[in-house]
Amino acid sequence: MLNKLLKNLGHGADWIGLREVEESNTSVYIRNGKPEANNQYLDHGIMVEVLVDGNFGYAATDDLSLAGVKKAFEKAKSLARQFSPHKIYSFDKSFRPVARGKYNTASKMDLDKMSMGEINDFLSLTCDRLGKREEIINSHAHVMLTDSKTRFVSTNGSEFETNQHIINHELSVTAQKGSEIQTRSWGNASQIGLELLNRDIFFAQGERIVNEVVELLNAKECPSETMDILVAPDQMILQIHESIGHPLEVDRILGDERNYAGWSFVNKEDFGKLKYGSELLNITFDPTFEGELASYDFDDTGVKAEKTYLIKNGLLLRGLGGIESQKRSGIEGVANSRASSWNRAPIDRMANINLDPGTSTLKDMVKNIKRGVYLFTNRSWSIDDFRNKFQFGCEYGKLIVDGEIKETIKNPNYRGISTPFWNNLTMVGDSSTLEVNGTSYCGKGEPNQAIRVGHASPTCLFKDVEVFGGA
Amino acid sequence: MKKQNFENFGNAIFSQLKDYEELNLTFSMEDSLFLRFNEGKSRQVTDVTQGSVHFTYQENNRTFKYQMPYTADVNLNLKRAENALNICREKTKTLPKDSFQVPMENLGESEEIFKGKLPTLEEVTNTLFSKTKGLDFVGCLAMGEQIRANMNSKGQQHWFESENFQIDYSFFTAGQKALKGLYAGREWNSEKFGEQLDLAKAEIEVLKRPEKKLSRGKYKVYLAPAALSEVVDMISWGGVSYSALKRGHCAFKMIHDGKMDFSPKFNLMEDFGLGLTPKFNERGELAPSKLTLVEEGKLENLLINSRTAKEYGIDSNGAGSHEGMRSSRVKTGELKKDEILKTIGNGIYISNLHYLNWSDVQKGRLTGMTRYACFWVENGQVVAPIADLRFDESLYNIFGSNLESVTEFGEIIPHVGSYDQRSLGGKEVPGMIIKDFHFTL
Structure with a gap:
């Protein structure tokens, strides 16, 4: 037809x-x-x-x-x-x-x-x-x-x-x-x-x-102190989404989103130079991951979708920019020009942004924690319009003391700034800890568009994070 | 013509119903232009013509909802609707009984039509691009016709039609500071918009001063109407919903339980006199023209829709399915515009807030960021724009003992959201001076 x-x-x-x-x-x-x-x-x-x-x-x-x-x-x-x-x-x-x-x-x-x-x-x-x-x-x-x-x-x-x-x-x-x-x-x-x-x-x-x-x-209230956090995949989804996915969108870097979703702390000059995270941080754009929410063969401009590294060993390599943003910015990108439906024009979106598994077992990661919290399931999310200062809350936490998981704690929250936080990534769980999560409601664009994105991640350990509890 | 077509459509479907069937139709349509601009240039331009009809089908205490596109093609609509009715009947057969189904009634008729004077594309081009030449101007124009309507098989009928425009924009400085603005209404006036842009161009000068970095801690702040509007939006997210209270997700629980109070200076209501959105909800129920939610710091009402009312054996007050505010108003106070800076003394003037979320909904605590033109004020004088700060603060402080004064003026802030379709509605909010506002990062 x-x-x-x-x-x-x-x-x-x-x-x-x-x-x-x-x-x-x-x-x-x-x-x-x-x-x-x-x-x-x-x-x-x-x-x-x-x-x-x-x-x-x-x-x-x-x-x-x-x-x-x-x-x-x-x-x-x-x-x-x-x-x-x-x-x-x-x-x-x-x-x-x-x-x-x-x-x-x-x-x-x-x-x-x-x-x-x-x-x-x-x-x-x-x-x-x-x-x-x-x-x-x-x-x-x-x-x-x-x-x-x-x-x-x-x-x-x-x-x-x-x-x-x-x-x-x-x-x-x-x-x-x-x-x-x-x-x-x-x-x-x-x-x-x-x-x-x-x-x-x-x-x-x-x-x-x-x-x-x-x-x-x-349960006891989550303590308020600087400590380690062990983050389960159902919280990592938000951490990756808000503090890696959005800042790397090239239309944000070009300023298209400044009146709504916001700008980015990442500049054009940062690609190939910025140490985004520790050497353990490896991030891919992967629309080929079977079963993950935002898998597809072509984006909405007809560009072939392929797995590509955005961050390798902590170094920022490539942006989340479709064919139009790539030419406008001179930044290498991916096949991510996508529209939420027939009634919207395509813009730069995340698709599947995944964190590669590392080599640590869950047991090893817990053993390495002197004092920390194990965080599960996002319940609150907020980050500034340049994607620097974030604060996230979780449904459920476990206190970890001297390498052992202890009692349950309630209302765990943490806050930080994107690149220092990712540079404190200390251990990355192996594939036994990997989960593939997704959300259908990533909002962006003028006119507004809610789109489906996926984030596969293992459990990860971060050092020296500001943690706090409820009121 | 559109109204007549919709009535004909509804009546044709209602005539096919059996005695034991009830049907509610909610109609939504827009013909909108979206012009997206960046660096004072056109980035993307999209015209959208779309409509949909939402069926709520009820029979033998079972409920099924179906939605289909509604186009300019009358015959296609009828064909699709007949198919939709068959789907409703087939699906409903397999469903369990709906314990909280509310029988349909004829709740009357209403009609509100707000014709506008929208700009031509030439007027848009001349004003948007000539007045902002050389400036880093970014945002989106949305304009066109929006229709919401409702009919049911008991004879109820409502129609709301509005032609309007919104230019939601920001001016940026080379130092990445920005001034936010909105020009919205039904009657386009190039001169008036030009004056608004000229004023913004003058105001942006202060943003070019060196940025002041403030350490975390507690500061006296002025929340300008656009900033306060973000906090009111959060209240609308479960804060004033009766079902949210019963399900354990209500930020107003502590005031509801009598454990906390707000300041007598805080007054909140639904006020459909603003004319921004239809009074009827998805079921065609009319909300009262005014409904007090908080009066002089005391909780008077929560929003209750008819399904919640049925479940908990209470009375509905015409709320929509999500029991959020559709046309809210925060009452003004006595603080004059020219006294704002003096009243801040030493503190922060906050024009906008960004990305709010609950950090502890049970205690009414929320977090978010400052955004756009926010200034450090010293001895009642604007000193410098600030580096963005994160706050984490309780509603019971913001609208409670820390609320010092409320401005004597309010601003109408229409909803500019456009997920799936352009939103209707908005609110009228004043500015507020709040002491000891807690910044955490």
Whole structure:
């Protein structure tokens, strides 16, 4: 259908691309054992992208008829022409390379193999087990199944498809004892099929978070002092995301995001020179990681996606810039020009940003800690607009003293500054500690775009971090 | 025409319902232009035409929600809607009963139409790019028509339509300091926007002074309306929600339980008189024109939607599904504009805050950063821009015993968010002088 539309659009542009996105999101949310929401949302539209007078113009429409798409085409041409005299950079057809292929999530069980009723039954059974302790005041079990199809064609011969099966899931329990209220959760987002809904795993994880939330009700406050932190992968996801991923986005470095998401402490001159972290820090852009949330073959400009090192042995090598940002900045980049859906233009996004496993076992890392905390599961995140001063909070902590894991502590928080913090990376867990996490809600851009990103990381040890507890 | 089309669409679907079926339709549409600019030049320009209809289908105490695109093609919409109704029926058959389902009613009709005078592309170009020539000007223009509507099978009908524009912008200095501005409204006036830009160009001069680095500690601060707006947004994230209170995620729990009070100077309400957003929620329920949340420091109301009301056996007050504020107002006080610096004395003038989050939601404690034009003030005089600071502070200090004074003026701050679609709504907030504001990094 797209090729037929493209052929019938007419003339007046140096290049035309059509990006069609069709997405279905099915969501089941059970709270305290009862259905809270059963939803299915369908979204479908086309972005018409044109190159006129060295300027890209975009017009998005959900009217998929030839008349509707033609109208969008005329708008896109008019806008590109109108603002061409004021364009920030003169683009040409080389910014949209020819891409041909098809990407499919490697899932084992299609998303339509369970009815909504069956999913309700699965989550209700899970949720019933979450609420069995008398201290639990609220519990929920949620899954969202996403079937996303992107098709792209262009006048220079591109024709590719990206078909992703995605599941977001979460179990959460909140418990109260007197005035003390604590929450513990387990969740993730990944490219996978319904094989994810494994009863044994959901029941076991549910049992774990129930036990841990009750522990927290009786736990001591996290101490306030400078000490070591051992960070589990479900907190590393935020640490990597906020203090490595965002600062390396080249459109931020170029200033495009300064009015909203912010700038970056990283400058163009830092690539190849800045010692971002300790020698143990190895960071990749890896859209080829099977099952990770932001895996794909081509970005939304048609650039082939490949695994690339951004930071090697602590040294900053490459930025997160798509083809447009690479030319504008002169910084080497990756295939990360991505749009959140058919109604937005592509901008520099993270995709999968992963930290390579090291060689330390968990036991070795704990042994090396004289006094520290073991941190699990992000619950609070904040960082400045240059991506320097951060503060993160976690759901659950364990005190470590003289190389041994001791009692549970509540309300653990820590703060620091990005590069000094990464230079204090002292030990990196081996592949037995690796977890692959993802989030569907990375926000950025004007107009705003929420996009899916993945972060695989082992457990990591950082020295001399400012740690503190609750009020 | 659009209204008539939507009514025809709704009636055509309602006529296919069986006696035991109920259907609520919520309609959302925009025709928007987004012009993104950086360094005073155009970076990306996008036109977006999109619409969607959200079905809430109820039968035999079961509930299912479905959303489909709604386009300019009347026949396609009807075809899709018939398919949607079949999907609703099929899916609902397999679902368990919904214990907190609220039966649909006819809650009346309403219509609000705010026509605007939007700029032509030539006017945008002439003002944006000529007035800012040579300056490091960055931001985004968003403008166009937005529609929200609601109908249900009991005969209820609401329509809200608004044409408006927003230019959300910043001017940067060579030293990476910035001044933030917003020009928004329904009636475009190139001259007025030009004057606003001229004023900003003059104000930016003080940002060129050498930066002052402050050590962590407690300072007296002035939170300008845009900065206070960020704190009010946080309150909207579970702070004033009844269901958040019952589920253990409410930042107002301590004041609700009578363990803490706010200052009598702090007054917070929902006020739909601002005209920024429809009074009706997703179910078509009309909120009261005004609803007091905090009066003279005492908690008067939390926001309660009809589903929460059903679950806990209380009355709804027309809140939306998330029980957040849609059109909030913080009451003004007595501090005059020209007395702000003198009242700060020695302290920090904070124009904007950034990236707030709860550091301990149960205690109402939040963290965030200063951003844009924030100044060190000494003896009532602006001395220098500051290096950004991180704060970690409790709402019970900010709006409690540390709240010294509230300005006699407020500013209307519309929502400029555009995730999925352009937001509606906003708030009116004053500025506040707060002592011992705690900076931690």
